Amino acid sequence: MGAMQGSEGKxxxxxxxxxxxxxxxxxxxGEEHAALDxxxxxxxxxxVTAVVGPSGAGKSTLLRVIAGLSRxxxxxxxxxxxxxxxxAPEKRRLGVVFQSYALFPxxxxxxxxxxxxxxxxxxxxxxxxxxxxxxxKLEIAGLAGRYPHQLSGGERQRVALARALAADxxxxxxxxxxxxxxxxxxxALRDELAGRLRAAGLTAVYVTHxxxxxxxxxxxxxVLRAGRLEQVGGAEELYRSPATPFVATFFGEASFVPVAWxxxxxxxxxxxxxxxxxxxxxxxxxxxxxxxxxxxxEAFRLAGEGTHLRGRVxxxxxxxxxxxxxxxxxxxxAPLKVDLPPVPPVAAGDLVLLEVDLAATxxxxxxxxxxxxxxxxxxxxxxxx
Amino acid sequence: MSMARRLLAKQRRLGSxxxxxxxxxxxxLLALAVLLPVVVVVLGAFVPAARxxxxxxxxxxxxxxxxxLKYFRYVLDLYSGPLLFSVGLAVFAVAGGLLLAxxxxxxxxxxxxxxxxxxxxxxxxPLAVPGIAVAIALIQTYALIRGEWWFVGLGHLLxxxxxxxxxxxxxxxxxxxxxxxxxxxxxxxxxQRFRRVTWPRLRRPASLGCLITAAxxxxxFNASFLLATPVNQPFPAALYATYTSNSFAVSSAATxxxxxxxxxxxxxxxxxxxxxxLSMRQGA
Numbered sequence: 279m280g281a282m283q284g285s286e287g288k289x290x291x292x293x294x295x296x297x298x299x300x301x302x303x304x305x306x307x308g309e310e311h312a313a314l315d316x317x318x319x320x321x322x323x324x325x326v327t328a329v330v331g332p333s334g335a336g337k338s339t340l341l342r343v344i345a346g347l348s349r350x351x352x353x354x355x356x357x358x359x360x361x362x363x364x365x366a367p368e369k370r371r372l373g374v375v376f377q378s379y380a381l382f383p384x385x386x387x388x389x390x391x392x393x394x395x396x397x398x399x400x401x402x403x404x405x406x407x408x409x410x411x412x413x414x415k416l417e418i419a420g421l422a423g424r425y426p427h428q429l430s431g432g433e434r435q436r437v438a439l440a441r442a443l444a445a446d447x448x449x450x451x452x453x454x455x456x457x458x459x460x461x462x463x464x465x466a467l468r469d470e471l472a473g474r475l476r477a478a479g480l481t482a483v484y485v486t487h488x489x490x491x492x493x494x495x496x497x498x499x500x501v502l503r504a505g506r507l508e509q510v511g512g513a514e515e516l517y518r519s520p521a522t523p524f525v526a527t528f529f530g531e532a533s534f535v536p537v538a539w540x541x542x543x544x545x546x547x548x549x550x551x552x553x554x555x556x557x558x559x560x561x562x563x564x565x566x567x568x569x570x571x572x573x574x575x576e577a578f579r580l581a582g583e584g585t586h587l588r589g590r591v592x593x594x595x596x597x598x599x600x601x602x603x604x605x606x607x608x609x610x611x612a613p614l615k616v617d618l619p620p621v622p623p624v625a626a627g628d629l630v631l632l633e634v635d636l637a638a639t640x641x642x643x644x645x646x647x648x649x650x651x652x653x654x655x656x657x658x659x660x661x662x663x
Numbered sequence: 664m665s666m667a668r669r670l671l672a673k674q675r676r677l678g679s680x681x682x683x684x685x686x687x688x689x690x691x692l693l694a695l696a697v698l699l700p701v702v703v704v705v706l707g708a709f710v711p712a713a714r715x716x717x718x719x720x721x722x723x724x725x726x727x728x729x730x731x732l733k734y735f736r737y738v739l740d741l742y743s744g745p746l747l748f749s750v751g752l753a754v755f756a757v758a759g760g761l762l763l764a765x766x767x768x769x770x771x772x773x774x775x776x777x778x779x780x781x782x783x784x785x786x787x788x789p790l791a792v793p794g795i796a797v798a799i800a801l802i803q804t805y806a807l808i809r810g811e812w813w814f815v816g817l818g819h820l821l822x823x824x825x826x827x828x829x830x831x832x833x834x835x836x837x838x839x840x841x842x843x844x845x846x847x848x849x850x851x852x853x854x855q856r857f858r859r860v861t862w863p864r865l866r867r868p869a870s871l872g873c874l875i876t877a878a879x880x881x882x883x884f885n886a887s888f889l890l891a892t893p894v895n896q897p898f899p900a901a902l903y904a905t906y907t908s909n910s911f912a913v914s915s916a917a918t919x920x921x922x923x924x925x926x927x928x929x930x931x932x933x934x935x936x937x938x939x940x941l942s943m944r945q946g947a
Binding site: 345346347366367368370371372373374376378380381382383384393394397398441442445451 | 841842844845846847848849850851852855859860863864
């Protein structure tokens with residue numbers, strides 16, 4: 279998972295960004311809706327925070343407000359603890375990579391990259407040196423004389439990053455910089471970009487609608503939904519211990535089963551039966567008495583005889599390296615999503631005995647459940663969110 | 664089989680040939696119909712009237728050969744004032760138009776406000792009003808300053824500003840905000856954004872608008888005719904005077920001078936419109 283994880287704790291460059299109670303209203307009179315709704319979020323210095331969420335979550339609005347391109351209706355934006363709301367975008371010293379890249383079409387690659395040094399008053403020689411250095415670093419020196427329309431999608435993305443870095447920014451803001459690329463190139467550039475952001479060591483905010491991209495690029499991932507923060511944390515934490523069903527299903531597939539938790543006896547009871555929980559897993563259930571147990575498809579194993587979960591296979595799909603089963607279990611409304619190795623073969627209609635690996639589960643308290651039936655992670659990306 | 668194919672190919676060639684021939688003939692005929700009056704006028708300007716069998720010419724002396732510039736000399740002597748005035752008017756219309764239309768277009772597109780759309784429609788209104796009506800309205804409203812040279816220029820601006828405004832509005836709307844936003848995040852202030860990002864992208868449509876403006880101003884007759892005074896007479900008004908009170912040869916020379924200015928302008932408009940005149944290296 280995250281190519282950039284594991285460097286937590288190193289001192290980084292740039293500013294620490296914090297947004298407090300950020301609220302932005304959009305739309306005409308009577309049709310207003312909150313693009314951001316009282317958002318509180320801290321973006322640590324030198325770390326890449328991936329902001330992820332479906333269309334309309336408020337990701338791009340958050341970026342625009344931090345960059346000074348939109349003004350919030352309420353709340354504050356702080357750089358190193360000082361409000362920057364009164365600062366025009368040109369005074370905030372940020373590097374922004376737009377979804378469309380927004381390269382200046384009338385300028386060559388070199389002039390695009392030299393734009394920031396020049397407007398900030400660097401002399402011709404200094405601007406040229408800074409440009410050459412950054413082009414060299416990003417391995418695009420050969421493109422210096424070309425114009426944006428002569429570049430491929432991947433080259434444009436690199437030039438946009440070079441231009442943003444040439445501004446010697448205090449933080450980098452990236453608004454879905456891979457969204458305009460085809461799937462194969464996106465995958466290749468994702469890893470490259472992760473490396474480059476890590477090398478830059480700058481505070482960075484990476485907006486994306488793609489959860490894999492967020493996990494690969496972000497030291498931390500902030501999940502937004504309808505202008506509110508659902509959860510923020512490391513990618514693994516979000517996957518293993520989601521706070522809400524929305525986060526659980528945004529970062530993978532899951533089934534939800536109502537359970538009661540007895541922390542003293544370390545026992546889960548519900549339609550799955552009574553399950554003894556090991557101390558490490560029990561620690562993750564801390565503070566919850568009843569709720570829904572989130573089970574990832576990989577939490578199941580075929581079991582031998584014994585008191586295990588018994589179900590009937592409604593559907594079995596062969597997916598190459600695994601077999602996806604939908605298993606109906608008495609007392610559970612929706613069939614469980616179960617991933618098993620392709621061997622031994624299991625077919626629809628078979629009775630199966632399943633063992634649950636509780637390490638791959640999370641216990642979501644009742645107070646966070648409300649919307650479990652309405653989770654929609656299939657929304658398409660939009661630049662207008 | 665191969666014979667049938669050859670016949671078919673021949674038929675296709677013949678069909679294509681006939682089609683092309685008819686098309687070419689039609690185009691030539693049309694071009695002739697349009698250009699013939701121009702040819703006649705230009706000929707009339709260069710060839711002395713006597714050579715064309717016309718005897719109406721009495722007061723322009725000299726140049727009895729087949730080709731002569733005597734009528735041009737005469738027109739330039741007689742109408743140098745209106746000619747220079749019209750050139751000045753065109754420059755005034757272009758410069759004034761740019762000064763008024765560029766900020767207006769930028770403001771209307773980038774900083775819209777309630778009622779800005781209505782204001783835009785009102786600003787474009789003079790394009791739909793006949794020149795005579797515009798001129799009469801100006802005369803009635805500003806009767807006291809009618810004698811001023813720039814009063815005629817004001818009449819021209821009423822046409823040229825909307826023309827430029829329309830061209831620039833269209834270009835700015837197509838451009839979008841993203842580039843200016845990007846420039847702002849890179850540290851460019853409002854003026855730097857305009858100078859380094861917006862204006863280079865506007866140069867081409869603005870050049871086109873300026874050429875159209877110059878052509879319209881040079882050829883504008885209706886408003887010019889009513890707003891003109893004996894001292895401030897634009898060339899089209901003088902041209903009209905030539906037609907009513909001078910010979911065919913002199914009128915032809917005056918018309919040829921008029922064409923010599925407006926045709927290159929129109930050709931430039933056409934070529935710039937197609938993107939041939941200014942090489943913009945970006946993929947615009």
